[in-house]
Amino acid sequence: QKEVEQDPGPLSVPEGAIVSLNCTYSNSAFQYFMWYRQYSRKGPELLMYTYSSGNKEDGRFTAQVDKSSKYISLFIRDSQPSDSATYLCAMSAGNYGQNFVFGPGTRLSVLP
Amino acid sequence: GAVVSQHPSWVICKSGTSVKIECRSLDFQATTMFWYRQFPKQSLMLMATSNEGSKATYEQGVEKDKFLINHASLTLSTLTVTSAHPEDSSFYICSASVSGGANEQFFGPGTRLTVL
Numbered sequence: 001q002k003e004v005e006q007d008p009g010p011l012s013v014p015e016g017a018i019v020s021l022n023c024t025y026s027n028s029a030f031q032y033f034m035w036y037r038q039y040s041r042k043g044p045e046l047l048m049y050t051y052s053s054g055n056k057e058d059g060r061f062t063a064q065v066d067k068s069s070k071y072i073s074l075f076i077r078d079s080q081p082s083d084s085a086t087y088l089c090a091m092s093a094g095n096y097g098q099n100f101v102f103g104p105g106t107r108l109s110v111l112p
Numbered sequence: 113g114a115v116v117s118q119h120p121s122w123v124i125c126k127s128g129t130s131v132k133i134e135c136r137s138l139d140f141q142a143t144t145m146f147w148y149r150q151f152p153k154q155s156l157m158l159m160a161t162s163n164e165g166s167k168a169t170y171e172q173g174v175e176k177d178k179f180l181i182n183h184a185s186l187t188l189s190t191l192t193v194t195s196a197h198p199e200d201s202s203f204y205i206c207s208a209s210v211s212g213g214a215n216e217q218f219f220g221p222g223t224r225l226t227v228l
Contacts, residue, residue, distance in 0.1 A: 043220050092213075092214060096214070097214025103155065107153075
């Protein structure tokens with residue numbers, strides 16, 4: 001079993017849809033959870049950074065963490081074609097990034 | 113803020129030559145920089161962690177004599193791929209951390225290396 005698993009997609013949705021992206025993990029020591037967006041041939045961009053369980057909202061993006069289920073989600077409301085990218089979850093065991101690991105990424109395509 | 117640049121953005125070289133890639137933090141000082149490699153449709157694989165003024169820490173399976181990393185200042189780290197071969201062709205991405213940890217990394221735009 002990989003340490004972090006993510007459906008690779010591609011996931012295609014119509015413009016305006018609510019998108020749900022998910023990661024599962026096996027290491028119960030992970031406490032810090034991040035979501036990155038990566039456009040083709042570009043470096044990743046940090047979207048959300050959360051600690052422990054709970055929700056965090058930033059504009060159209062909401063990150064959820066359920067540590068009991070070892071499951072994290074990123075929701076995108078009112079999705080736009082410009083949201084088309086690969087979304088990578090990442091997590092670590094400490095605030096200094098101990099045991100930092102990326103998920104494999106989910107390719108999202110928002111169709112106009 | 114938190115802008116990281118990489119140079120060159122792409123490079124094509126002959127097998128056996130060496131290639132240097134620069135990573136710069138433009139508007140902040142980065143105690144720690146990270147180097148990743150990404151193959152098509154795959155996630156980022158950490159190659160090494162670089163702290164200013166000290167030797168880089170390489171991940172298991174990464175040849176330190178082949179991938180030379182120098183972090184001479186708080187705003188510049190370089191990765192040199194020595195005696196490059198076609199299997200080294202990949203997308204190389206650096207990142208820099210303000211805090212020194214990996215949780216809040218700011219990534220460069222990447223360098224596409226093609227070895228003929």
